[in-house]
Amino acid sequence: MPFTHNFEKDHSLNTASDAAERMIEDEPYYEPAGGEIEVFTAAYRNQLPVLLKGPTGCGKTRFIHYMSWVLHRPLVTVACHDDLTAADLVGRYLVRGGETQWLDGPLTHAVRTGAICYLDEIVEARKDTSVVIHPLCDDRRILPIDKLGQLLRVPAEFCLVVSYNPGYQSVLKDLKQSTRQRFVALEFNYPDTEHEQKIVATESGVEAETARRLVKFGIHTRNLKGSGLDEGASTRLLVNAAKLITNGIAPPLACDTAVGHALTDDPEILHAIHELAAAVF
Amino acid sequence: MDGARQNLFNLIRVQKDLEKISGQILARLPRAGDLVADIADLERDTQDFIYHWTEVIALSNEELAAHFIAKAPLAFRFLEEAAVEGWIIKAMDAFDNRGLGFAIEIFDDLQGYVDAHQQHQTGCRFDQVAGLLRYLVRGLGGRALQLACEPMAYTDTERICLPPTLGAFPERDENARLYKCTAAFLWAQNRYGTWRYRVLEQAIRQLDAATTWPIYQRLETVRLTACISRDLPGLAREMATIAHADEAARESWERFTAQAFDLCAIDAGAEHCLQRVVDFIGKPLPPPLQYQGEMLPAKVREVLFKRVPREKAALQQALASLQQELGNEQSQDPESGPTGDAANRFSISTTESPGGAADFESLEFNDRAVPTGPELEALLASILQDLGEVEDDYLNAGTLGDSYPASAELGQGPGMELGEFDHGSRVELYPEWDYTRQRFREAFCALTEQDVPFGNEDFVVQTRAKYQGLSKSIQRVFEAILSEAQRQKKQAHGDELDLDALVEAHVDRLQGREMSDRLYTHFRKSGRSVAVMFMVDMSGSTKGWVNEAERESLVLLCEAVATLGDQYAIYGFSGRTNKRCEVYRIKTFDEGYSSNVRRRISGMAPKAYTRMGVAIRHLGKLLSAVPARTKLLITLSDGKPEDYGSYRGRYGIEDTRHALLEVKRSGIHPFCITIDKEAQSYLPHMYGASNFTVVDEVHKLPYKIADIYRRLTT
Ligand SMILES: Nc1ncnc2c1ncn2[C@@H]1O[C@H](COP(=O)(O)OP(=O)(O)O)[C@@H](O)[C@H]1O
Ligand SMILES: [Mg+2]
Numbered sequence: 001m002p003f004t005h006n007f008e009k010d011h012s013l014n015t016a017s018d019a020a021e022r023m024i025e026d027e028p029y030y031e032p033a034g035g036e037i038e039v040f041t042a043a044y045r046n047q048l049p050v051l052l053k054g055p056t057g058c059g060k061t062r063f064i065h066y067m068s069w070v071l072h073r074p075l076v077t078v079a080c081h082d083d084l085t086a087a088d089l090v091g092r093y094l095v096r097g098g099e100t101q102w103l104d105g106p107l108t109h110a111v112r113t114g115a116i117c118y119l120d121e122i123v124e125a126r127k128d129t130s131v132v133i134h135p136l137c138d139d140r141r142i143l144p145i146d147k148l149g150q151l152l153r154v155p156a157e158f159c160l161v162v163s164y165n166p167g168y169q170s171v172l173k174d175l176k177q178s179t180r181q182r183f184v185a186l187e188f189n190y191p192d193t194e195h196e197q198k199i200v201a202t203e204s205g206v207e208a209e210t211a212r213r214l215v216k217f218g219i220h221t222r223n224l225k226g227s228g229l230d231e232g233a234s235t236r237l238l239v240n241a242a243k244l245i246t247n248g249i250a251p252p253l254a255c256d257t258a259v260g261h262a263l264t265d266d267p268e269i270l271h272a273i274h275e276l277a278a279a280v281f
Numbered sequence: 282m283d284g285a286r287q288n289l290f291n292l293i294r295v296q297k298d299l300e301k302i303s304g305q306i307l308a309r310l311p312r313a314g315d316l317v318a319d320i321a322d323l324e325r326d327t328q329d330f331i332y333h334w335t336e337v338i339a340l341s342n343e344e345l346a347a348h349f350i351a352k353a354p355l356a357f358r359f360l361e362e363a364a365v366e367g368w369i370i371k372a373m374d375a376f377d378n379r380g381l382g383f384a385i386e387i388f389d390d391l392q393g394y395v396d397a398h399q400q401h402q403t404g405c406r407f408d409q410v411a412g413l414l415r416y417l418v419r420g421l422g423g424r425a426l427q428l429a430c431e432p433m434a435y436t437d438t439e440r441i442c443l444p445p446t447l448g449a450f451p452e453r454d455e456n457a458r459l460y461k462c463t464a465a466f467l468w469a470q471n472r473y474g475t476w477r478y479r480v481l482e483q484a485i486r487q488l489d490a491a492t493t494w495p496i497y498q499r500l501e502t503v504r505l506t507a508c509i510s511r512d513l514p515g516l517a518r519e520m521a522t523i524a525h526a527d528e529a530a531r532e533s534w535e536r537f538t539a540q541a542f543d544l545c546a547i548d549a550g551a552e553h554c555l556q557r558v559v560d561f562i563g564k565p566l567p568p569p570l571q572y573q574g575e576m577l578p579a580k581v582r583e584v585l586f587k588r589v590p591r592e593k594a595a596l597q598q599a600l601a602s603l604q605q606e607l608g609n610e611q612s613q614d615p616e617s618g619p620t621g622d623a624a625n626r627f628s629i630s631t632t633e634s635p636g637g638a639a640d641f642e643s644l645e646f647n648d649r650a651v652p653t654g655p656e657l658e659a660l661l662a663s664i665l666q667d668l669g670e671v672e673d674d675y676l677n678a679g680t681l682g683d684s685y686p687a688s689a690e691l692g693q694g695p696g697m698e699l700g701e702f703d704h705g706s707r708v709e710l711y712p713e714w715d716y717t718r719q720r721f722r723e724a725f726c727a728l729t730e731q732d733v734p735f736g737n738e739d740f741v742v743q744t745r746a747k748y749q750g751l752s753k754s755i756q757r758v759f760e761a762i763l764s765e766a767q768r769q770k771k772q773a774h775g776d777e778l779d780l781d782a783l784v785e786a787h788v789d790r791l792q793g794r795e796m797s798d799r800l801y802t803h804f805r806k807s808g809r810s811v812a813v814m815f816m817v818d819m820s821g822s823t824k825g826w827v828n829e830a831e832r833e834s835l836v837l838l839c840e841a842v843a844t845l846g847d848q849y850a851i852y853g854f855s856g857r858t859n860k861r862c863e864v865y866r867i868k869t870f871d872e873g874y875s876s877n878v879r880r881r882i883s884g885m886a887p888k889a890y891t892r893m894g895v896a897i898r899h900l901g902k903l904l905s906a907v908p909a910r911t912k913l914l915i916t917l918s919d920g921k922p923e924d925y926g927s928y929r930g931r932y933g934i935e936d937t938r939h940a941l942l943e944v945k946r947s948g949i950h951p952f953c954i955t956i957d958k959e960a961q962s963y964l965p966h967m968y969g970a971s972n973f974t975v976v977d978e979v980h981k982l983p984y985k986i987a988d989i990y991r992r993l994t995t
Contacts, residue, residue: 082910087774087776088774092774094773094774094798095796095798095800096798097796098790098796216512219422220420220421220422221420223419223420223421223422224416224419224420225655226655227416227419227425228416228419252515266946268412268413268416269416271413271416272413272416272417272420273416273420275413275417275461276417276420276421277515278515278516278519279421279465279513279515279516280512280513280514280515280516281514281515
């Protein structure tokens, strides 16, 4: 019988893998950009792993939550970071009071329970994680667990999803071809103006007109990408600003705190962002 | 001690201080006694400031120094320290560029400087707002407009030109607001189609500069004001607060706007304004808005004539290479899409936006949307801004290779042919930060990379022998770092058992104590990912001991750094004026620690001055191209940035500081190792409080350097 484990509650498992598994009970709010739900569903039915490409805060995580609800599968999310090794994903022996005990890692757990496993920001993880990711992603569909001497056969319900932000122009943070080519890629970007207004309004409860201006402001900051800013305001930041506004914070101040300071420390650019916010409100 | 005696001591001390600086300067002064008393009245810091600058100026010219010190106490009565410094630098610049007479005049005419300075306090200068406005205009969108300082406020559709100072309002903040509103209004002319190609031609044909242009300009202002209110209501409110000089002006504008109200419609374009001009001939016009600037159609036309064909060619080229890529994709996938050249067709979709402007939305190839990079999008947006549409012949992909000749746009640069330096090496242009104007001098420094002539490798052998013990211990320390970094012991999880921990745990168990579960070693494979650029001062001042210590240090360092497997490069730097900045390749990132590298280290010789900013920008660029998690730019230097001309003093320090900020933004950690004991007075400002270290004696440098490197990278 599969060994199940609640990753959120077990504090002894401080593998820093930041894993959480859950069944999504309520329908998450997701505003489709067009086509991605159908593509994902088709990939899922054909047991193809999926790569979500796009800048941070543009709805990738929300999309996976939504798809996990649509497909009735539990979701295991792992936020990757530069100390995350293959063992962190697969599992390891722990010594407890003189006994050794095997503990599944989040990936193994997801395979056993037929969950959707979402590896967020995959390029941040150690290179050795590809050892376990590759056999999962081709037609072998197996998860080798060396330490147990087991080969787990992957059930049809399981799906591997990884996300990747191509905006980091660092050579190190590029996804290797050998990995990339195993995935069906879905490109995400900031939603277009109309959708983004709807998202901002729905997520925060601000009026349509405020949402419209916030999105306009967001686009102005995106114009600064490459001349002063690495990234403009993401949808997430605009939603954050909108939430502050629904709580009575004046819009320009909300933009300064939720967007400006989240994007930069440079006083001159901050000032310009402040002026841009003041200009649209 | 009573006050009188204290006073006397003070006087004596100041007298002594002054004699120490230079008896000769004192001798030049007519009323040295009064001067001593005046200086004695000042704060100790201020006195030191005066002494310091007197010495510095005396290095250039003693007579000039005498003129300075004679006025210095008085200057502090009227000016802040920063302003006094501005006064000094102005005089020094005059000395460098125009000669002693002009410089003396600046010191003697203190009153003139004070007056101008106070005027500046309420007025606002271009350089105080340029940085902000550049970002603001960029953020508002559309073609990337440059900001420039010219006597008149206008736009030529590539630049927004603003006057050097604005002083119409009694408060500085209001003048700054006037700058902002002027820039925003000129941006709006570009955004909302005032300078659309066809309408401009028509206007030039129909209108007369003296009579009908002013009408057209007012009508355009009505239209643009409406556009701004629609899109940027917050900005429009702010603009309204300073639009009119008085109530009468406001009323006359309101009347005028009411008569031209149709121009406030969302789809009104400049051509509508042109049509309405006839209705206003002979009628009274309202005064211009405070921020509306000038309209200079001839200037715009000149720019437009160059840009339109250039962008057409650029677009055709971009489409040609895009077509080639798409073609390649298609041939791999023969089922999709029509084949054959006749069917290959680009088209674009646009969205209407106010003012009759069209915004680029997507590019299609054979009716399928294709990805466009930011560059192509900017190009299309710019074309749409000029023409309002992209005509069909623009979308005929050109043939690859026939590029439009790049015009000599880098005009105000260092005044030389680009590409070739006198010894055939490639010239790169870099900006320099002018703190007095708070802006970049674009393409101001010309830099070349040069080779260092080979020296004798014996130097390396001798150095190794001299520091034999040291080099061994460095080696051991670095090897330890390496294994330490790779194997973490006593981990809760890991790849192998940690024997030591296991034994400990076993003992604990035998003794009935609780066992630790941290029993693993964790291997961090290639945990280190460090790239270092050593930037070595090869200015003339390093001649002798310093140069030798630098070279010895490099020999020791190279071997140590190689042990760690870190990627590293070594470049020397020096220069003489902005026209001749040089860096010297000693070891590139691609090279190993070869015999050639050793011979170049031996061959490093002192050159000219220390223009640091440009070297940091260039070497920072090389470093940022190297893949590594941690990037360090380590400068070995003997003193302040300094070059012939105005680069000495605050100017050079501020440029260097700015260059360091730029490289920091690209993820590089700068660090400075210096042997200048005075460094404490300027290095914290440049590098930050903890990013430098002062080695107090030259000959200790080789002993310290490895240790410094270890601390930095572990
Ligand atoms: N298409 C969308 N539908 C609903 N909400 C969205 C959408 N895109 C972005 N958001 C909002 O933006 C926030 C950040 O999105 P998220 O999915 O966490 O971004 P990512 O995973 O790409 O970094 C979400 O919490 C949500 O409020
Ligand atoms: Mg996310």
